[in-house]
Amino acid sequence: MFWKRTVPAIIVAAVGVIMLLSWFIPHAPFGELEIHATQWYDIIASFAMLLGALNLLKLQGTKVVKRQKGWPFSLAAILAFFMTLLFGFMIKGGYYPNLVDLGHNEEAVFVKIAELTDTDGKVTEVDIDEVRILYTSPSAEGEPILLHKAVVSKKAANKVIDELNALGAKVELGELKWGAHVQGNQTYYRWVFYTFFTPLSATMFALLAFFVASASYRAFKIRNAEATVLLVSGILIMLGRVPLGAFLTAWTQDIPWLSWFHLPTIQEWLYQYPNAAGARAIMIGIGLGIVGTSLRVILGIEKSFMGGD
Amino acid sequence: MYIGILGAWIAVFLTLSILSYLYEDNVFYKLAEHIFVGVSAAHWATIAFWNQLQPNLFGRLWPQAEIATLEGFQKFWYGIYHVLHVIFGKIFPEAKVDGVIYRGIGDQPQNLSYLIALLLGVFMLFRLIPKIGWLSRWSLAYVVGMAAGLRLYGYMSSDVVGQIHATMLPLWTGDLASSINNIILIVGVLSGLFYFFFSVEHKGALKVVSKIGIYYLMIYFGASFGFAVMGRISLLIGRFNDLILYSGKQYGFATPILLVIMIVVLVLTTRKKKPEEEI
Amino acid sequence: MMLKRTVCLLLLLLGTISFAYADLEIHAEAKAKEPDGSIVNITITPIKGASKYKVEKSIAEGEWLTVLTTSGLSLDTNIGNDVQTRFRVQALDENDLVIAEAFSESIQTEAMWFNTRRLNRFIALMLISGVILYYISRARKNKKIYLRPVAGLQAFEEAVGRATEMGRSVLFVPGIMDLDQVETISGLIILGHVAKMTARYEADLNVPVSRSLVMESGRETVQASYISEGRPDLYSSDMVNYYTDDQFAFSAAVDGIMLREKPAAVFLQGKFYAESLIMAETGNSIGAIQIAGTGSPSQIPFFVTACDYTLIGEEFFAASAYLGDDPKLLGSIKGQDIAKALLMLLLVFGLITETIHTGIYNSDGFFLNLKSSGNDPSAVYEIISEASDKNINDVVAEYSNLGKEGKAVYIAKNKVTKGNALKILKKLEKEGAEVVLDENLDLKIKKNKWNLYKNLFAGS
């Protein structure tokens, strides 16, 4: 009881109060507490991710093992999971030829590099000039050559290195470090990110355009005064912000007393005043709600999320 | 973002699969959905590891140091690092530059208080052992306490006091139009706030005030909705533009080919389903 | 030999130069009233012949770190708190040769123990939490507290009941953010109440979550609820499942669950972002009763349009007081209300002082910025001369060359109000001039004591 319920309650209260006070005490060690405290949280959350991953595998794995309905899809989820982990922790890519010395046959090397790094299928004088400027007298650590490839494996890099070395240049194998590979160029991980992750999340996001349309068709009905206000304000913003709105109400500009009815003008006013008022009221309310909830949590009045005995 | 021809085909396939959901729940959507869950779960775990655990936890416990200069406890401490290096070489790298051996990660100052964070993290994993699983509550308690303390001040300062400050506007500015605008704003904030009174019955004159408050809230909701429509449509335009790009020759006509295949499969599968339903 | 001689000569020469202008000085001073300390103001006394100054700070015995090479003579820089630091300046001539060197006295900065700039926030915190705490303690002494009905909250039980009748499950999504957001915690508290209902009604509960920590906390919550309702037999950890951290992958998964399991009641309670509409629309398409609640202002509109009931803003945080029967919670809601009333009073007082401040007393802050005089400047000059009480010849001389940024037109003291300024602006525009109304905030703040009240609320 004490270890399972009282100690957590004490931790919540103590950490809460210390964090709150740290806002008012710039002196060390309180001053930088915010940075470290959130980082500790990130670390705990990172550990917890293992639990999440195991739970996901258990969830989808049971379906596969028990051959439940739709198990092939679960298998796909598991495979996708391990493919990404493989490229995150085992196979990296991101190799590059590192030019250390141009050798005696400089021009041929420049042309070769221009061909390798070219992005649009035709190597022009300008491309070669660029290469000439950038790769003349390479520094001691060498100058990396960024190949025009989605992913550069060790094999691919070595092939290019051999080609360049055959021209008399001195080229070595360079690679991105582990850790840098999740954001770096030409790694398998980035390829997975851009091939799978980006289109999937961007398309899920884009589905919203359709849902917004169907929601407005279905729900934007003049049922009562409130719904009418919502609808009118929505329409004014939608039309007022695009050239179409200005175009549709351009005629009002010729009549002085009507000039206020230019859609972009109405839209701007609505946004600056009534909308801002509504937004502030909501924000203040939410702010107080959060203050109240946080206080209740710190005081231990709310503790259901910590579980029972 | 050069992803090669194979990449383009996969990207187009996944894009179209998600879009096919608009027609109905189907095999393509299910497949894309499951791939998405799998890839993203591993993605966020990978990112958390390489961007959080490695640099911010291990990097703070063992910042890079020249082995030869270490003494006493630090020598022992980096000895542990060496053991970890032998087991997980990628995560705990060692470097040798001009014959000098360096151990450790990054250049943040050493901070051994992160051992507590490590401990709390390990407590989370005790969940896997039912008998001591309750220790994870300590970690949860830390997170909740931190959230409460941090957010309490943040919201109170910017969302409560800050907004009140911003609303202190003159009712008369010397100019009729801007005075009216200010009054409109102020009435809105006050009546909107009144709507959120829970312990007062909203009747009579108070009902009118809270009604006015609701109208303001509705204007805000309408405007946000309008803005969101704009943003969402922009996104869709972007997606369609990519699909048009990938229908080109250099990507092997990925979009039209995959689109046709998917439509055929969808039509065939729905046709097959219908007779079954009739029976 | 030759080389040696040249070097000697050069050194000698350098020495003479630096001797001749040996007045180079550097003075460092900790900036006063800096809550975080660490800021140092440096001033350099210049010498002849120097084109640049290289400023360095000491980081260890004999080790110097370049701060900046500058031609300016005053700068602010950071040093570590509680460490004795010295500065060194080297004067460089055009060829980047050092012609003189000087050291500052060693100084030390310190962070404050109380951030006085946040005093107002501290008082606000004490006030708000004091009021809430007072009402909590009052509620303990069994004072009845009335709460107005909130439609969405009354529908909770009905939704769970309907799911039971239909033999379908109840879906609860506690937002997509992690446990470090108060909204998520609030969502989990509401989950506790909903889980009690599903335990009572013996309805199936399904809680997909997108964070591992929330999964753990969610399991604790649901288990505790089932135990407290005396139905631990019905609880299983499979009720709460983690899918993925990713926003859209998670919403795809939730969509999948909705389409395939067809829950009869859907609760979306927590912090949501763009995915809110994806979930709410799908929930709507399967005909479930949907009750949403969130503290994310930007997502409320979507819930309002796509769900049956929505807990708006503060209603969401007050939900647990409605759903449970703890008098302490009721008390805290009452306290929040009183705090709100206090804030509204302060706001009204602020409105009054601001009105007095801007409308009646202060007006000096406003001026016009003339960007171009148009095709017929003479009329423009006349208006300006009248407005600013200046001789017309002076006006012509002053405003004939406006430059890129334009020139300020200050209206005569006895005539300045914002309204007047706007009137003059319109007159000028009629004559084809290009003018904008501008406001000098510094002038305004210095000018009027009525503004002090509003400033009490400033800061962050």
Place this chain on the structure above:
Amino acid sequence: MAKITKFLEKLDSLDRRIIFLIIGLVVLFPLLVPLDLPIETTQLTEDAFNAIDQLPQEAKVLVSFEYGPSTKPELHPMAIGMLRHLFSKGNKVIVMCLWPDGLFMANEALEQVAHREFGLQYGVDYVNLGYRPGNEAIIKGITKSFEANFSIDSKGISITKIPIMHDIQTAKDVDFIFSLSAGYPGAIEWVLYAGDPLKVPVSSGNTSIQVNQLLPYVKSGQMKGIIAGMPGATEYETMVVEKIKNNTGLITEHAKTLLPVFETERNAKKFIGAQSIAHLAIVIFIILGNISFFVKRKNQRKY
């Protein structure tokens, strides 16, 4: 008449897939066949355009890419339009990124404008320094030294070897900063940590949602205009084309020959057509939905 009422009544329970289809077509069609909507320029965009237009030919401009694929449709057309404007005046451009995805966006934009259209030389006329993690710390860093933060460019070449960087030591040495920003870190950080302290003019292109947050900075002059969302991008594009057409201000001879390309390859204009029509379609949906709602209610009352 009865038929119409019946139709309208049916509309109320319209299959949402039909709505989806219409929205899809309405967005797709203007992308394939661009519309020619008249474009009115607004003050905010004009301010940004003029600030850049007034830069002398030898000016060096720092462009920071802070957006990714999800906000690409709004911000990428701005990037293209602005780069065309700068290069058409002969300005040199230094690109950097504070978002990891920004690197890919920057490469794409430079590849199109600098490389394919203008045929400029990397390293001499423009450079891409790439992405560095650290958010506003990087901005603060480059106010002291570029080399300390960007020792190598996005191709991995050390910046001491890049001719354009030779006389640029700190952010103070650039004449203008332009931030293409979709959130944090972005335009606000540039104003606070570089523009204000160094007195280097800053302007920015933003998503439409962000604009309200940035308006105070524009009003106070801390930011020179702003390009807001897709409408802003369209206006900017139009202004660049008009400028070259009317031959006003600084324009290189090469840029004049590119006018046909600028006139035809206009993504923002293509996009804003789709955007306008989609908004109109949604408004029409709302109106139709309400008509059918009323007809239904009226008919129900009869019984």
